[in-house]
Amino acid sequence: MSLLHVTxxxxxxxxxxxxxxxxxxxxxxxxHALVGENGAGKSTLIKVLTGVYQPDExxxxxxGSPARFGTPMDAQHAGISTIYQEVNLVPxxxxxxxxxxGREPRNALGLVDRKRMEREARELLxxxxxxxxxxxxxxxxxxxxxxxxxxxxxxxxxxxVVIMDEPTSSLEPREVRTLFGVIRDLHAxxxxxxxxxxxxxxxYEICDAVTILRDGRVVHTGQLAELSRIRLxxxxxxxxxxxxxxxxxxxxxxxxxxxxxxRVRGLNSRHKxxxxxxxxxxxxxxxxxxLLGAGRSETIKAIGGAYHLDSGDVEVxxxxxxxxxxxxAVKAGIAVQPEDRKAExxxxxxxxxxxxxLAVLPxxxxxxxxxxxxxxxxxxxxxxxxxxxxxxxxxxVGDLSGGNQQKVLLARLLATGPKALLLDExxxxxxxxxxxxxxxxxxxxxxxxxxxxxxxxxAEELIEGSDRVVVLRDGVVVGTLxxxxxxxxDLMAAIAGERS
Amino acid sequence: xxxxxxSRPKIDKTWLSQYGVYLAVVLLVLYNIFxxxxxxxxxxxxxxxxxxxxxVIVALGMALVIGTEGIDLSVGSVMALAAALIPLxxxxxxxxxxxxxxxxxxxxxxxxxxxxxxxxxxxxVATLALFVGGRGLAVVISEGKLKDVRNADLLYLGSGDLLGxxxxxxxxxxLVLAVAFLVRRTVFGRRLLAIGGNRRATELAGLPxxxxxxxxxxxxxxxxxxxxxxxxxxIQSSDASAVGLLIELSxxxxxxxxxxxxxxxxxxxxxxxxxALLMQLVIATMIKHDLxxxxxxxxxxxxxxxxxxxxxxRKTR
Numbered sequence: 001m002s003l004l005h006v007t008x009x010x011x012x013x014x015x016x017x018x019x020x021x022x023x024x025x026x027x028x029x030x031x032h033a034l035v036g037e038n039g040a041g042k043s044t045l046i047k048v049l050t051g052v053y054q055p056d057e058x059x060x061x062x063x064g065s066p067a068r069f070g071t072p073m074d075a076q077h078a079g080i081s082t083i084y085q086e087v088n089l090v091p092x093x094x095x096x097x098x099x100x101x102g103r104e105p106r107n108a109l110g111l112v113d114r115k116r117m118e119r120e121a122r123e124l125l126x127x128x129x130x131x132x133x134x135x136x137x138x139x140x141x142x143x144x145x146x147x148x149x150x151x152x153x154x155x156x157x158x159x160x161v162v163i164m165d166e167p168t169s170s171l172e173p174r175e176v177r178t179l180f181g182v183i184r185d186l187h188a189x190x191x192x193x194x195x196x197x198x199x200x201x202x203x204y205e206i207c208d209a210v211t212i213l214r215d216g217r218v219v220h221t222g223q224l225a226e227l228s229r230i231r232l233x234x235x236x237x238x239x240x241x242x243x244x245x246x247x248x249x250x251x252x253x254x255x256x257x258x259x260x261x262x263r264v265r266g267l268n269s270r271h272k273x274x275x276x277x278x279x280x281x282x283x284x285x286x287x288x289x290x291l292l293g294a295g296r297s298e299t300i301k302a303i304g305g306a307y308h309l310d311s312g313d314v315e316v317x318x319x320x321x322x323x324x325x326x327x328x329a330v331k332a333g334i335a336v337q338p339e340d341r342k343a344e345x346x347x348x349x350x351x352x353x354x355x356x357x358l359a360v361l362p363x364x365x366x367x368x369x370x371x372x373x374x375x376x377x378x379x380x381x382x383x384x385x386x387x388x389x390x391x392x393x394x395x396x397v398g399d400l401s402g403g404n405q406q407k408v409l410l411a412r413l414l415a416t417g418p419k420a421l422l423l424d425e426x427x428x429x430x431x432x433x434x435x436x437x438x439x440x441x442x443x444x445x446x447x448x449x450x451x452x453x454x455x456x457x458x459a460e461e462l463i464e465g466s467d468r469v470v471v472l473r474d475g476v477v478v479g480t481l482x483x484x485x486x487x488x489x490d491l492m493a494a495i496a497g498e499r500s
Numbered sequence: 501x502x503x504x505x506x507s508r509p510k511i512d513k514t515w516l517s518q519y520g521v522y523l524a525v526v527l528l529v530l531y532n533i534f535x536x537x538x539x540x541x542x543x544x545x546x547x548x549x550x551x552x553x554x555x556v557i558v559a560l561g562m563a564l565v566i567g568t569e570g571i572d573l574s575v576g577s578v579m580a581l582a583a584a585l586i587p588l589x590x591x592x593x594x595x596x597x598x599x600x601x602x603x604x605x606x607x608x609x610x611x612x613x614x615x616x617x618x619x620x621x622x623x624x625v626a627t628l629a630l631f632v633g634g635r636g637l638a639v640v641i642s643e644g645k646l647k648d649v650r651n652a653d654l655l656y657l658g659s660g661d662l663l664g665x666x667x668x669x670x671x672x673x674x675l676v677l678a679v680a681f682l683v684r685r686t687v688f689g690r691r692l693l694a695i696g697g698n699r700r701a702t703e704l705a706g707l708p709x710x711x712x713x714x715x716x717x718x719x720x721x722x723x724x725x726x727x728x729x730x731x732x733x734x735i736q737s738s739d740a741s742a743v744g745l746l747i748e749l750s751x752x753x754x755x756x757x758x759x760x761x762x763x764x765x766x767x768x769x770x771x772x773x774x775x776a777l778l779m780q781l782v783i784a785t786m787i788k789h790d791l792x793x794x795x796x797x798x799x800x801x802x803x804x805x806x807x808x809x810x811x812x813x814r815k816t817r
Contacts, residue, residue: 347698
């Protein structure tokens, strides 16, 4: 018996056949992995399942009878809930209001029963490991906690199907455990789950079945346990891969005796950072380890002048930045790749060309007039080097895949000729192929003598990519892993505080 | 070598949002040529151009501000300030009077820019302050009186001719070209668009966002003060309570009808000119055909709605 079934569904957008006769079956109580590279058609399929898009051809069967969801509301009322990659709730409203949005409990007068709403919200969230004042605006919570609120909201709505689009991308390990607990619970209650993720470990831990999409077609569907990892990846990519989780060479780079290219001393920011200090030598990749909210992103932003500091010194090549501002930091040779690519990185309305050239326009112009020839030179060089796939340099960045957007952002940073490159989750939310390319690029840049600071929630990436790992907890440096200590076990121990 | 395939442009929503305003202008001109008596006379075309010139000049600045995802409500008040200052300083010569009124624009622009870029007020609120206060100040300066202006040099700006075209129109045309050049070719123009596209990202890229934003508001106010002094020159008197009244709405309309999105990141300079021309032609056509001003207003409303509808962001996948 199938809970939700689509047969031979096709969907075409101008110039793209996003889904080509795709069939997909979800059984009750099944956790079904939906995988594929960016642009494989996962999002489109999800949007067909949830009523955002109407399929051009094909049929939908839900609970044994033909169904047609005209709007996302229809699908939600029928019991299909979706949690998107980026939390889409109302950041300025309170946690409780978000949970009950559109279904607020009423009192006798028909007004919102705030007390009851807040009490129920507190009880409900406790089950998801979130203990917070539910009257706080949602936006003030950590991303992980926001995601839990979104999940709680989705499950509350008498859901029979829950679709999760990269639910763990902004969760810390502890929160992932809580999430998996919730998923197992849903599984036991006979709810069908569609689970989209790029993290293989998670898929094998939590999913029963798998459907692999490539270029809008189903290339494989079946039980996940019967499929080896290497087979899964090669089906997704359409090429044979050799074992090896990341594309990092693993060879140590960096000269231990060279003077540091980046010297960070005593960064303090109220409540967030306490006396954070470390050095980065030329050619060295220094990882920043720690849980969500440990102060990794804040450290990186503070160095780049984009986060308030109460005190602290940042030196580049021996020169003190004084109070860093973004303008001064870039001038001194610091390049920061922010975590939130869409909100803080790319400028979606501008072309690939403008995005890459943005930070170096004065160098590419004379008397304030931009030289197209010089811009093209730089843009072509970086598009080739980073293998940026775009129809042309004039294509709007907003239309590119996540991986290519990230590459455009990196191209902009590299064009400034930085001495220190600060990367915050450089491979988050990008497809496997682009991920490998970004990872080898990091190696390559370090080999060229750049000092790199790497933040990644992917422990494997952090361990394999870094020569040294500085571990943060609650804004304090609690340890540094060097040489043979750079292992996942040592990292976990340091984070947990069990390492001497 | 690949062969270039020349396909006929498809007329869909994207095409309409890009070229719809030009098409509308052409259609309206054609209609008038056939159905409006004396439309195609030199004196009529002259009047149309002279009337639209100040709106075009103000709309240019407005387009720049809107390109940064902002808005400037104070342009009409800046025109009034410029107008009020002109008669006071005409005694020192035209150049002094013009400089003083432009300086007033710089001052207002600096206040607007600092409020938006440094203090962090929302543009609509920040410029509302001077929208209200600016005109008040202008009326105080002019002591609430209408003052006649008889300086021949200044009047030449408003009603003189150069190579067969009104000076006013020449000024507007030169400013259009200058602003188009600024947006397309200069570092400043690209930074402006980047700020409109994603201000936070532009800051993090190490660009001097505050400086660019302040400059944009100064440019907008200076353009408005040019429009103000030209208006005085044209009507040969300075009336601070009437000059530039409601022009902010005409300017915003021209910008929006011209295809510049209010969400920032894009500025269509020629589209803005066409937008201003279109609204001017609509009004002229209705007047010539003896329609009530109230009808004209409703037609304008419909045009604005169509423009906004056509320009709606396409839903992305």
